[in-house]
Amino acid sequence: MTDFAATKSLFHIPEGIIYLDGNSLGMLPKTAANRAKEMIEKEWGEMLIRGWNEAKWMEQPERVGNLVARLIGAAPGTVVMGDTLSIKVYQALASALEMRPDRKVVVSDNGNFPTDLYMADGLIKSLDKGHVLKTPNPEDVESLINEDLAVLMLTQVDYRTGRMHDMKRITELAHAAGALVIWDLAHSAGAVPVDLAGCNADFAVGCTYKYLNGGPGAPAFIYVRPDHAKVARPALSGWLGHAAPFAFDPDYTPAPDVSRMRVGTPPVIQMTVLEEAMKAWDGIEMSDIRARSIELCEQFIAGVEASCPMLELASPRDAERRGSQVSFKFDQGYAVMQALIARGVIGDFRAPDVIRFGFTPLYIDNADVDGAVKILAEIMEAKAWDKPEFHKRNAVT
Amino acid sequence: MTDFAATKSLFHIPEGIIYLDGNSLGMLPKTAANRAKEMIEKEWGEMLIRGWNEAKWMEQPERVGNLVARLIGAAPGTVVMGDTLSIKVYQALASALEMRPDRKVVVSDNGNFPTDLYMADGLIKSLDKGHVLKTPNPEDVESLINEDLAVLMLTQVDYRTGRMHDMKRITELAHAAGALVIWDLAHSAGAVPVDLAGCNADFAVGCTYKYLNGGPGAPAFIYVRPDHAKVARPALSGWLGHAAPFAFDPDYTPAPDVSRMRVGTPPVIQMTVLEEAMKAWDGIEMSDIRARSIELCEQFIAGVEASCPMLELASPRDAERRGSQVSFKFDQGYAVMQALIARGVIGDFRAPDVIRFGFTPLYIDNADVDGAVKILAEIMEAKAWDKPEFHKRNAVT
Known part of the structure; x- marks a missing residue:
């Protein structure tokens, strides 16, 4: 069985960041x-x-x-x-x-x-x-x-x-x-x-x-x-x-x-x-990665659905039909993602209305998932998307 | 006028190397x-x-x-x-x-x-x-x-x-x-x-x-x-x-x-x-580079022709019709180039019989040219191409 604490230690994790965008750009291996x-x-x-x-x-x-x-x-x-x-x-x-x-x-x-x-x-x-x-x-x-x-x-x-x-x-x-x-x-x-x-x-x-x-x-x-x-x-x-x-x-x-x-x-x-x-x-089996990925994704879906009723699951609910990411639909998705990033939770937005979170077992763990759910719930609760600063568009969104 | 001693100082020059292959892979800028x-x-x-x-x-x-x-x-x-x-x-x-x-x-x-x-x-x-x-x-x-x-x-x-x-x-x-x-x-x-x-x-x-x-x-x-x-x-x-x-x-x-x-x-x-x-x-004019390149190439041609009668110029003699490299033909060209490399003079060989020397004014100077001519002359004089070790083929030649 893979020791995921050991694999996490191979990567540089910036202070205060929960990185759920390894499906866009993976994290930096320390060496x-x-x-x-x-x-x-x-x-x-x-x-x-x-x-x-x-x-x-x-x-x-x-x-x-x-x-x-x-x-x-x-x-x-x-x-x-x-x-x-x-x-x-x-x-x-x-x-x-x-x-x-x-x-x-x-x-x-x-x-x-x-x-x-x-x-x-x-x-x-x-x-x-x-x-x-x-x-x-x-x-x-x-x-x-x-x-x-x-x-x-x-x-x-x-x-x-x-x-x-x-x-x-x-x-x-x-x-x-x-x-x-x-x-x-x-x-x-x-x-x-x-x-x-x-x-x-x-x-x-x-x-x-x-x-x-x-x-x-x-x-x-x-x-x-x-x-x-x-x-x-x-x-x-x-x-x-x-x-x-x-x-x-x-x-x-x-x-x-x-x-x-x-x-x-x-x-x-x-x-x-x-x-x-x-x-x-080295020595990692994809079957271990898959089991861990499903565990993390299920934890995230359960957490978000329990705390963010306005978000609609855009990914298949059946883990067997889903890759290593979870997406939700929300018409203010762009602003929600900007608010998340401002709080250190990095996922990404895909037009027109998808917020996307990637789960990369090598360096994402259950505590990261809990942390991300908590911050997302706070943003949704506070209707943070009403703030104009979260609507400013970047060149790469 | 470009200060070529200053530009040379920007590059890492390995100990004992005269590098006349910047037309294949340029040298490493120190930063x-x-x-x-x-x-x-x-x-x-x-x-x-x-x-x-x-x-x-x-x-x-x-x-x-x-x-x-x-x-x-x-x-x-x-x-x-x-x-x-x-x-x-x-x-x-x-x-x-x-x-x-x-x-x-x-x-x-x-x-x-x-x-x-x-x-x-x-x-x-x-x-x-x-x-x-x-x-x-x-x-x-x-x-x-x-x-x-x-x-x-x-x-x-x-x-x-x-x-x-x-x-x-x-x-x-x-x-x-x-x-x-x-x-x-x-x-x-x-x-x-x-x-x-x-x-x-x-x-x-x-x-x-x-x-x-x-x-x-x-x-x-x-x-x-x-x-x-x-x-x-x-x-x-x-x-x-x-x-x-x-x-x-x-x-x-x-x-x-x-x-x-x-x-x-x-x-x-x-x-x-x-x-x-x-x-x-930054601030380099190609006209300066060209003047210096011609100077170095002419110096090399004159030196080689004076000391290596077996080598036949394969480049145009007219500098205006020549780029920033000089090539010679010799049927044992591959072995000659290996012998040169063994002595620290790096050029390259192009099949079937061309030995090629690139002149890159940013980091090659007159002393390098003199040094390369001298070593090439010694190799030709000693018929170094007779040695079997210089005939061993590399994957990339």
Whole structure:
């Protein structure tokens, strides 16, 4: 059983803060800053260009990919790091569409994070081959799985509500109809158990700055099923996805595995911080994380519903159908969240009316949940949203 | 006049090293490691998600873009940072091809860095509209500028030889033929004066880990001519290129300027290190850099030609046609470079037979050049390439 007091001690917790936004940006592992400084001074500063060999920077995207792979049910050698989640979505969809040339329908859902839909739209416009992107309500996705479907592209856990798709069932249905499936694990990796290999998923992508605590702008990951990884054509055919990048061959030959999804020079400093952050996951089983996450979420829901009758639960009540976050609806949600932040309880707001709280077992405990409930109840009781200062909009809300 | 002793003092110079590879990975600015540590601890650690507003992470790609813009003859607000150079090449070419829908020819040259050609090839395969990528010898590019040409995509300074295209002349010729031009400034930004606005260039891209010293994997940049930036459709239509990313609008509306070329969440740690590194350029005029670069290159050529008769100059002899590097050909070039590195003189090797030396005026001086010439001469005199240890291949060569 995981010792969550021990994992909490690995993170820097700012004085007076209850941080329920690790599903947006994870907290700082205490050793990350010194590791960054050390890498910059000893590797970049001293080794200079030799760092690519001597400090093994070149292999880092695969090395860190293996650390992520363990948490998402993927075999070693099937996940590679790099770029941003948006780019990885594009890569997966571009490859998948070429594998189903006779089909023109892409299905996602209207709860998918906008960038996934924007990237798909951009790709479809570039291809100009009559593809159509359909975005039904999340609960209606299955009704669109049929022989026209080329690719099903879903974020497993809805960023607004925490509603979770049944990955195994949906993947099976799509495969039975001859389609491919791309799973976006942005709110899954490090949050809920994922079994990509067991589900036979075709592609998966995700980010590492949420539950994996890689820091702002940490690199994304992509998983490609091993049989696809041998044949999927990389649309973004960058030199580091080449089978032999340093041959400087005029022709592009992709690497024989998921490394073909590498594109350009990896962000070594950012990748090093992520690699350091991944140490917090050493020996952690996702089943422990899940049990603890459910406990914390249930405690929060019960507490809020008992003390804040004006807030309406926007997340599934059934814990099995919910990721590691809890959302409530309230028409003054923006101001309520600003009031919470002013009191040190940090969650976030998602337009038009959702206040969202992420529960990250590595560093959130029962006392945090109690504290957050108490402050939220006080704000609701005091109708704090009436104060004009809580309506001032930030650039990033 | 720039005080180059003062700029040299801003960088960490490892003991016993003469570093002539700043055209591959720039040296470490002394303040970068502490700035990274400070940003990680005080911004990520303390502000957490609030850093996007409070530490102005969200505006950083444009803010740093303005620092780069000054060095490449671009107006403020026309350059934005992010992703890798490979991705930026793809973005520029995808937008440019859509702006010339009736033309099917893309011209580059066979001295372009492979990733540019690979990315173009990948895009052309995805589009599947009959585009052709032509890669003549660099000196034959002009002969392919005609009414069939959609986009001319060139790296201004050849990564192997340092040969420099005449940006103004070639851009004018291409425009006269109705084509668009994309300039890759990988070996130009911070190396030679560039006047994008004066040349009326359509798009430009580049990296920041070479002459701009942003560190391994530092973010790339893209310039889009202001009139194009209002209309060019971003193929990689990520949420942070949206006119209002935090509206979470289901439909994609691009930002009204170069910010539409932003894609996903920017690498804040890496961007912060780059922003710190850019301080070395405060008040520096590229004309001073150019004069000093020519002085150093000429000194090196004269010294090597006087003492190493077996080495054949692979760079243009005319300084006006050469970037800030000098290359020599030698069939045992790989082993010679390994022998040099073993003696502390770091340049690099480019297959099949080029040894390459970059001259970065911010931290390389005449004594470094003399020292490098002396050691190279000793290696050539001793036929050091006969030793087997210098033939061992590294992963990154």
